[in-house]
Amino acid sequence: MRKISNKTSRRSFLKLTAAALTAPYIIPASALGKNGFIAPSDRINIGVIGVGKQGSGHVWGFLRMPETQVLAICDVDAKKLQRSMDAAAEYAESNGFKSNCVGYNDYREILARPDIDAVCIGTPDHWHAIMTIQAVKTGKDIYSEKPMTLTIAEGQRMVEAVRKYNRVFQTGSQQRSSYGFRHACELIRNGYIGEIQKVHVHIQTGFIPHPVLCELGVEPKPEELDWDLWLGPAPWRPYNSIIAPPIEWGGWPEWRNYRDYSGGGMTDWGAHHFDIAQWGLGMDESGPSEIIPPNGKDMEKLTYIYENGVTMTMDIEGNGIDFIGTEGRIFINRSELKSWPEHIVDEQIKPHEIHLYESNNHKLDWINSIKNRTKPICDVAIGASSCNVCHLGNIAIQMGRKLNWNPDMQQFIGDMEANRHISRAIRSPWRL
Amino acid sequence: MFRNLKSIFKVIFISCIFLSLTGSATAEEIEVTLNAIQKTIAAVEKYDYGQSREDLVNFSELVRMASNQNKLLPEIEDAMLNLLESDATFATKQFICKELSLIGTQASVKTLNKLLMDEKTADIALYALERIPDPEVDKVLRKAAGKTKGRVKIGIINTLGQRKDFASMKVFKKAIKDNDPIVSEAAIAAVGKLGTIEAADLLTKQLAKASSEDQKISIMDALLNTANEMRSEDEQLANSLYQGLYEKDKPLNVRTAALRGLIVTLGDDASLMIKQAVQEEDLAIKSTAIALIRELPEGADVADVIAAMPVLEPGLEVQLLAAIMDRGEKKHADAARKSLNSNDEAVRIAALKALIVLGDAKDVTTIADKAANTTGPEKETAREALYRLSGPKVDDTILAEIVITDVKVKRELIRSVGHRPIPTATKTMLSTAKDDDRNVRTESLKSLGVIAQPESLPSLIDLLVSAETSAEIKEAQKTVSLVSQKIEDKSAQSDAILMVLPGLEDPKVYGSLLEVLGGIGSPKSLPVLQKSIKSKKAEIRLSAIRASSDWPNGDPMTDLLPVAQKSKDETERILALRGYIGLVKKSELDDAGKVAAYKSAFDLAEQINEKRQILSGLSEIETIASLEMMGEQLDNPDLKAEAEVGIMSLRRGLAESHPQKLKILLKKIVETTEDERIRSRAKDTLDQLN
Incomplete structure (x- = not known):
């Protein structure tokens, strides 16, 4: 049995905040030692929060990085926590040392530890904002899974908080750290297919494209699960295993389908592909100005219009981003990069042309940014605006009418009804 | 139930668009009558967790249409409030509150207030209230805050803070003194959102008399928020708040946050603030101050700030270089140049990265020297810097340096010619491709492949003809091939080589040019290959076989097969057979033709590698003939694994047309395979077929 903290989770935020405020800034030794070895004292100490299907992979990733050591793991499901704790212990043993990783049920215990430099948040979406805002107060840098937010307001608060405390935040939209996506966007930004006119974003997904009300029934709660803490800020409802499946379930949990926890397939793959669309269009930290939902008649697809006239559509079939310019076309997804004419993808970006931020490893880019105190490739403001594109689509679908959006003010223009969708109340005692 | 609806006498037609559960829109014009509305609402009343959401979706659609057309809303709202006041289930009331959060008005406040007073329903009431933009909501919440405690009170205060209710100051003041620290903390946070x-x-004032260290922390966070909120309206006051929070007795995280605030509000004095901060002993303050150089206004005297830096430890020097780079002001390149001489590798790498953005032609020599004389990440970064360094004279400087510098640096500069690329460098590269140093020659050929244009082909062919080592020959072949393929007219791509070939006497040279023809694949050159494959000279025959094997389609198959069948030379037979197998896939033969071709090749194959290559090709042809051919190899211990993989690849495509044959083979795989994953998949398919 590994070390699992038994401390009660019913604590004041205050106590935890005060305890953790001594968290040091990371000034690690700048150079690697022999054979790339980094002394434990110079590694970045990581806490991983949420170790389900995605988060448990992050534990592995950080265990293997020479620059990091995983000192804490948290999950509201004791069995999932134990699985990752075992993985950490086995990794340590197979590498000739003893694991000093501690497990927690309540993430606030991790935030309270002054020796933890940074946290990786792999929880469902409804937790990302609260955890981030609390984490930056305690001096932690953050890697948060995509989609970064559940609402537009959450993104606004997260950007404010991260900037306020000078923290480094990486959004897990890792396609930006792939050569193909970067090259495609560099070609587009440098005009290799002329002026961009249309973008078709294809986000075929196993989840319901636009989130729905949760109708699931009541099931007995597994003993190992802290259901109240799983729900956290989300509206209360009884337990159901479709939303929070037990460890035996090998597939993806389906909380993504439900509006209280996520934005459906739209924010699942959309957080990747709309992110690339925005990158290619040079619209980071901005967004479209009109959003038009399909109406089954003349408007077949969810359509976005940018201030410069570019239109972008969302398609629930296929997977990838199709940029159409006046002089060519580029299609990119995780397995292919194609252009029309064909030779365009073979073009090199010249020294005087636009070179986009280069990262070839999303986690390592975050670690380097922590060391250098720079914004990583998918900084909080980028993650927020890319996610906003998804939210705007979902809101337009939900409202069933055209919306006018001011991406600078992050408000719907003269539309009080639509502006109600920007934020939503969260369950007490949680707050943004 | 429908108090006001009863007064509605007009039948109202609403065109409704129902979204399916998958989100795709289907237009459906439906007539909505009072009866239909009553029926929908009645259906909602009976809802509970676990039931179909259909009625809820229908109701939401109704609300949405009414909202978009501004019709029936007061009546629908009234109906919803009636539901909230009824003994409907919690699930129904929760759903109704979510809907009210989107369309609720002042009319909802009274009913929601009742729910707010009940701990079981307070959260769902707040869900609705928080989004209703009516001052009546704030009034009710303020009153409710005084009557509640614990979790409900916290929720109310959070909502008042979220709504930025300036009139709640009294409520917050009182709540700050609450015995429950979480209530107190919520009130402090709410005050921090007001920005007044x-x-x-x-x-x-509260900070001075805080009841605990924890409360102090909350207050300081709220003060930071207040200052940030006030920055645009009262910069002076914001600045004074930051000053207070930057004092040395404050926690580090608060001080660094305050430092950011000071930098962005101090204007011209911000530089001075950074200069002072970097003198502090605390590394966190130094680090933050350095990072905040990015925030200094345009035109700030950054050079002065850099000059005032104390001796920095390497980690901080890296941060400084990153900050200077992010500002992108070329006038600060000297700071990066200086750091190139650091004893610390990470600092030198950071300096090189900074020079990519800040450097110019003056840096070419130094960076090239680094690329030539360092190793590992530093070398790679230097190379990247050389490829991306921009400025009006960078290309010219690179070309000038190539002529005068030493061999190691020259190689790096030549390498950069292809990577940047420098199209005007062809003449220089044609010259360096004849350098005494073999590596310089090879790098030059690589760069020529990128930059040279077809008019240089005669010179490039000359280089190929005169190439000495096999590595150089290969590189020259690649270069000639790449440049030939830049000719738009495909049929003309091999003309330059075809023109030279008849005059060549050395079979080795002749062969090396023949091999280039294969990669280009211009139809004009096929007769030359066909003739050469029958040459009396062995070197020419081998090159023709290689060229034919590289051909982009299956046209040379008929030339290679006889060689594979009849040649007396084993090498020729093997190479021709491999080439033939490779061309089957590229050919335009139909599936039956491809299987027949593979079968001929299989009969000829003496070596196991060729047989494996054939099975791999067969696994992509979904026919019973290819399945049978692979089935025959399940007993061959050398080919069993490939046959299993191939059959598994075909199983889906052939399950419907040839289930019996497939079953026999899958059963055999299940019984005999040593690969557990394959066994499991084969078993799954068998189960499905049965």
């Missing part, structure tokens, strides 16, 4: 002088005053 009054809020700043309250928090400042």
Whole structure:
């Protein structure tokens, strides 16, 4: 049995905040030692929060990085926590040392530890904002899974908080750290297919494209699960295993389908592909100005219009981003990069042309940014605006009418009804 | 139930668009009558967790259409409130509150207030209330805050803070003194969202008399928020708040946050602030101050700030270089140049990265020297810097340096010619491709492949003809092939080589040019290959076989097969057979033709590698003939694994047309395979077929 903290989770935020405020800034030794070895004292100490299907992979990733050591793991499901704790212990043993990783049920215990430099948040979406805002107060840098937010307001608060405390935040939209996506966007930004006119974003997904009300029934709660803490800020409802499946379930949990926890397939793959669309269009930290939902008649697809006239559509079939310019076309997804004419993808970006931020490893880019105190490739403001594109689509679908959006003010223009969708109340005692 | 609806006498037609559960829109014009509305609402009343959401979706659609057309809303709202006042289930009331959050008005406040007073329903009431933009909501919440405690009170205060209710100051003041620390903390946070002088005053006073260290931390966070909120309206007050929070007795995280605030509000004095901060002993303050150089206004004297830096430890020097780079002002390149001489590798790498953005032609020599004389990440970064360094004279400087510098640096500069690329460098590269140093020659050929244009083909062919080592020959072949393929007219791509070939006497040279023809694949050159494959000279025959094997389609198959069948030379037979197998896939033969071709090849194959290559090709042809051919190899221990993989690849495509044959083979795989994953998949398919 590994070390699992038994401390009660019913604590004041205050106590935890005060305890953790001594968290040091990371000034690690700048150079690697022999054979790339980094002394434990110079590694970045990581806490991983949420170790389900995605988060448990992050534990592995950080265990293997020479620059990091995983000192804490948290999950509201004791069995999932134990699985990752075992993985950490086995990794340590197979590498000739003893694991000093501690497990927690309540993430606030991790935030309270002054020796933890940074946290990786792999929880469902409804937790990302609260955890981030609390984490930056305690001096932690953050890697948060995509989609970064559940609402537009959450993104606004997260950007404010991260900037306020000078923290480094990486959004897990890792396609930006792939050569193909970067090259495609560099070609587009440098005009290799002329002026961009249309973008078709294809986000075929196993989840319901636009989130729905949760109708699931009541099931007995597994003993190992802290259901109240799983729900956290989300509206209360009884337990159901479709939303929070037990460890035996090998597939993806389906909380993504439900509006209280996520934005459906739209924010699942959309957080990747709309992110690339925005990158290619040079619209980071901005967004479209009109959003038009399909109406089954003349408007077949969810359509976005940018201030410069570019239109972008969302398609629930296929997977990838199709940029159409006046002089060519580029299609990119995780397995292919194609252009029309064909030779365009073979073009090199010249020294005087636009070179986009280069990262070839999303986690390592975050670690380097922590060391250098720079914004990583998918900084909080980028993650927020890319996610906003998804939210705007979902809101337009939900409202069933055209919306006018001011991406600078992050408000719907003269539309009080639509502006109600920007934020939503969260369950007490949680707050943004 | 429908108090006001009863007064509706007009039948109202609403065109409704129902979204399916998958989100795709289907237009459906439906007539909505009073009866239909009543029926929908009645259906909602009976809802509970676990039932179909259909009625809820229908109701939401109704609300949405009414909202978009501004019709029936008061009546629908009234109906919803009636539901909230009824003994409907919690699930129904929760659903209704979510809907009210989107369309609720002042009319909802009274009913929602009742739910707010009940701990079981307070959260769902707040869900609705928080989004209703009516001052009546704030009034009710303020009153409710005084009557509640614990979790409900916390929720109310959070909502008042979220709504930025300036009139709640009294409520917040009182709540700050609450015995429950979480209530107190919520009130402090709510005050921090207001961004007013009054809020700043309250928090400042409260900080002086805070009941605990924890409360102090909350207050300081709220003060930071207040200052940030006030920055645009009262910069001076914001600045004074930051000053207070930057004092040395404050926690580090608060001080660094305050430092950011000071930098962005101090204007011209911000540089001075950074200069002072970097003199502090604390690394966190130094680090933050360095990072905040990015925030200094345009035109700030950054050079002065850099000059005032104390001796920095390497980690901080890296941060400084990153900050200077992010500002992108070329006038600060000297700071990066200086750091190139650091004893610390990470600092030198950071300096090289900074020079990519800040450097110019003056840096070419130094960076090239680094690329030539360092190793590992530093070398790679230097190379990248050389490829991306921009400026008006960078290309010219690179070309000038190539002529005068030493061999190692020259190689790096030549390498950069292809990577940047420098199209005007062809003449220089044609010259360096004849350099005494073999590596310089090879790098030059690589760069020529990128930059040279077809008019240089005669010179490039000359280089190929005169190439000495096999590595150089290969590189020259690649270069000639690449440049030939830049000719738009495909049929003309091999003309330059075809023109030279008849005059060549050395079979080795002749062969090396023949091999280039294969990669280009211009139809004009096929007769030359066909003739050469029958040459009396062995070197020419081998090159022709290689060229034919590289051909982009299956046209040379008929030339290669006889060689594979009849040649007396084993090498020729093997190479021709491999080439033939490779061309089957590229050919335009139909599936039956491809299987027949593979079968001929299989009969000829003497070596196991060729047989494996054939099975791999067969696995992509979904025919019973290819399945049978692979089935025959399940007993061959050398080919069993490939046959299993191939059959598994075909199983889906052939399950419907040839289930019996497939079953026999899958059963055999299940019984005999040593690969557990394959066994499991084969078993799954068998189960499905049965």
